[in-house]
Amino acid sequence: MKQARSVESLSESDARAELEWLAKELLKANLDYHAEDSPQLSDADYDKLKARNSAIEARFPNLKRADSPSDMVGAAPSGRFGKVTHAQRMMSLGNAFDASDVTEFDDRVRKYLGVRAGSALPYTAEPKIDGLSLSLRYENGALVQAATRGDGTVGENVTANARTIRSIPQKLTGAPEVLEVRGEVYMTHADFEALNQRQEEAGAKTFANPRNAAAGSLRQLDAQITRTRPLAFFAYAWGEVSAPLAETQMGAVERLASLGFDINPLTRVCADVDALLEQYAEIEQQRARLGYDIDGVVYKVNDLDLQRRLGYRSTTPRWAIAHKFPAELAWTRLEDIEINVGRTGALSPVARLLPVTVGGVVVSNATLHNEDYIAGRASDGGEIRGGKDIRVGDWVQVYRAGDVIPKVADVDLSKRPEGAAPYRFPETCPECGSDAIREEGDAVRRCTGGLICPAQAVEKLKHFVSRGAFDIEGLGAKQVEMFYADDQLPVRTPADIFTLEARDAANLTKLANREGWGETSARNLFAAIDERRRVPLARLLFGLGIRHVGEVAAADLARHFGSWSALTQAVDAAAPAAARHLRADEAEAAERRAAAEEGRRARIKPAREAAWEGCDAAARAAWEDLIGIDGIGAVVAAALVTGFGQSAERASIDRLVEQLTIEDAAAPDTSGSPVAGKTVVFTGTLEKMTRAEAKARAEALGAKVSGSVSAKTDILIAGPGAGSKATRAAELGVETMDEDAWLALIGGA
Structure with missing residues (x-):
């Protein structure tokens, strides 16, 4: 995991660079875990990265990225299954790692609800099952649909497979007319070992751990295969219900048990934080004897009315948290x-490690993060691991928390072989030989080869056909590698995919005649490609693989511009100003270095203003419009302009667009809301609701909530104690109202 100094000591430029790195790492981890059933990052490292991301965003809210990991749940569903849109979104959970985190969670809940410390506020505590989330929909007592979590909004339809799991009832007696039961599909240790033994005897693939086995078994295209797999299901939550299950979390879970679902017998009601921590310790002590994998304990506010008041953040409920177990260690x-x-x-x-068993799983690979991590340095030049570097031949401690590739945590210098040389990180790309440079503020060294680098070209193509992008059935990672290396039907750019059928028709060596292909498979591939010639604007933007432009940023850009032509015109218009912005960043960094060397205060504003002198007014206005889009900041905007501005990349994009019909983005339906699309700012003390509740309600009505007043602000809601923001609003002529007027405005919406 990336090593860094404390969040409090980060400069804004350092924070921006680290948020960029975190977004990339966490997006890949989400796809590996949720979509591929092949995680490459440990649970503990993932949690630490996400916590680091949240901490930086809290200190620098203006730097929160459009593709922030804080706003993501899971990963897009596989194209192999039908899609199911959840009636109520399936959320993820925030994490706690020690007792102080649990206390802070309780404090936040009490503050939000206005419940004094020492007053009764019961919670439930239950084991956090390490399996695959599943939502079961019952109508009039009959199971009609089963879906995986997917990205939280859309999951995969696995109804036929779920029907084969013995612990999932097919019929319910006495249930509400509509009932969505949510829980976890898992596999016991004994069943997992027996399954792997059968797989090995049959010469089939074995599984790394019970979680992967459960996920792979549930996501089989043939339900008869799932039927042979020993899957089980614990129920612990619900989605849409036509009538309440109970008044409390525990009562609702017990109601699910009365309907025939298995619930975890270790679930308890706890009166306070001390009781929660006692139950955590009790469950942790029993962990090795449970017979199935858990990775922590989940705490939930017991009173369902209070849960409704607390509501949700973008991806997590305010009324629940997962208290994770510590990681596992081994030497190799x-x-x-x-x-x-x-x-x-x-x-x-x-x-590459001498294989070692860590927590019941054999691992042979570990992440080393970057060259600083190998050298024993943090990004600020300080030491990690006491300054011990990592060398080939070393005896190393590997760290794992869950079911994935670990990291190297420590080195035993007493066992270092004689003559072991310090590792020299390459300064040229091992794939294409181009220079590999490390920009200032970046922890990562990057190949400068661009499109001439086969590794980058292949990875860009893999991204282009991935599920969140064009999602072309039958064209996965292996097929991309095959076509890229093919001399007869090469696919080197995205546009080549859409000319594949025409080139095949003109080629003497037909795809259908090649090993692994046939008439049917070739015809199916060409048909799948044709289906993707019509593509939504957001999917196209994400599929281009422009750095920093993730799914969330792509959707934000599509909503704002609406059409491909409007977006490209705006990006091209902003290009000259984007270059000035980058120069201003460089000027600021240079001024900070000079000021530090001279022992004086940095003169940031003059340095930045000098870089902007002579910039065309229209270009600067286009740039300001681009970075002013809700969720799009300067980092994403600069990456977008850079991606469209490189001649080779632009030519590739233009060739692709010629092959496509791009669907304009539909404007959201915010009818009935008096504040939809408006930018609002809250300042001063709110007396009728907490600041968090006010923000959540405004956003639910389609408003954009900002932390600062600008010319783009539409309404300032000022409570007692309003200061500089109210003054600034008056200067700009921004409409200002008190809390009562605000509530009157939105009351009927």
Whole structure:
């Protein structure tokens, strides 16, 4: 995991760079875990990265990215299954890692609700099952649909497979007319070992751990295969219900048990934080004897009325948190360090280990993060691991918390082989030989080869056909690699995919005649490609693989501009100003360095203003409009302009667009809301509701809530104690109202 100094000591430029890195790492981790059933990052490392991201965003709210991991749940559903839109979104959980985190969670809940410390506020505590989330929909007592979580909004239809699980009732007696039961599909340790033994005897693939086995079994295209797999289901929550199950969390879970569902017998009601921590310790002590995998304990406010008051953040409920267990450790030998080159040219070091069992799973690879981590340095130049570097042949401690590739946590210098040389990180790309440079403020070294680098080109194509992008059935990672290397039907750019059928028709060596292909498979591939010639604007933007432009940013851009032509015109118009912005950043960094060397205060504003001198007014206005889009900041905007501005990349994009019909983005339906699309700012003390409740309600009505007043602000809601924001609003002529007027305005919406 990336090492860094404390959040409090970060400069804004450092924070921006680290948020960029975190967004990339966490997006990949989400796809690996939720979509591919093949996680490469440990649960503990994932949690730490996400916590670090949240902490930086809290200190620098203006830097929150459009593709912030804080706003993401899971990953897009697979194209192999039908899609199911959840009636109520399936959320993720915030994490606690120690007793102080649990106390802070309780404090936040009490503050939000206005419940004094010491007053009764019961919670439930239940084991956090390490399996695959599943939502079961019953209508008039009959199971009609089962869906995975997917990205929280849309999941995969696995109804036929779920019907084969013995612990999932097919019929319910006495249930509400509509009932969505949510829980976790898992596999016991004994069943997992027996399954792997059968797989090995049959010469089939074995599974790394029970979670992967459960996920892979539930997501089989043939339900008869799922029927042979020993899956089980624990119910612990619900989605849409036509009538309440109970008044409390515990009562509702017990109601599910009375309907025939298995619930976890270790679920308890706890009177306070001390009782929660006692139950956590009790469950942790029993963990090894449970016979199935858990990775923590989940705490939930017991009173369902209070849960409704607390509501949700963008991806997590305010009324629940997962208290995670500590990680696991083992020692082994580092046999080699290999460098992988990713889609953005990042050189990522991977440790190849003498296989070792860690927590019941055999691991042979570990992440080494970056060259500083190998050298024993933090990003600020400080030491990690006491300054001990990592060398091939070292005896290393590997760290794992869950079911995935671990990281190297420590080195035993007493066992270092004689003559072991310090590792020299490559300064040229191992794939294409181009220079690999490390920009200031970036922890990662990147290949400069661009499209001439086969690793980058192949990874960009894999991203283009991935589920969140064009999602072309039958064209996955293996097929991309095959076509990229093909001399007869090469696919080197996205546009080549859409000319594949025409080129095949003109080629003497037909795809249907090649090994692994036939008439049917070739015809199906061409049909699947044709289905994707019509594409929504947001999917196209995401599929281009422009750095920083994730699914959320792509959707934000599509909503704002509406059409491809409007977006490209705006980006091209902003290009000259984007270059000035980057120069201003460089000027600011240079001024900070000079000021530090001279022992004086940095003169940031003059340095930045000098970089903007002579900039065309229209270009600057286009740039300001671009970075002013809700959720799109300067980092994403600069990446977008850069991606469209490189001649080779633009030519590739233009060739692709010629093959497509791009659907304009539909405007959201906010009829009936008096504040839809307006930017509002809250300041001073709110007396009728907490600031968090006010923000949540405004956003639910389609308003954009900002932390500062600008010319784009439509309404300032000022309570007692309003200061500089009210003054600024008056200067700009922004409409200002008190809390009562605000509530009157939105009361009927």
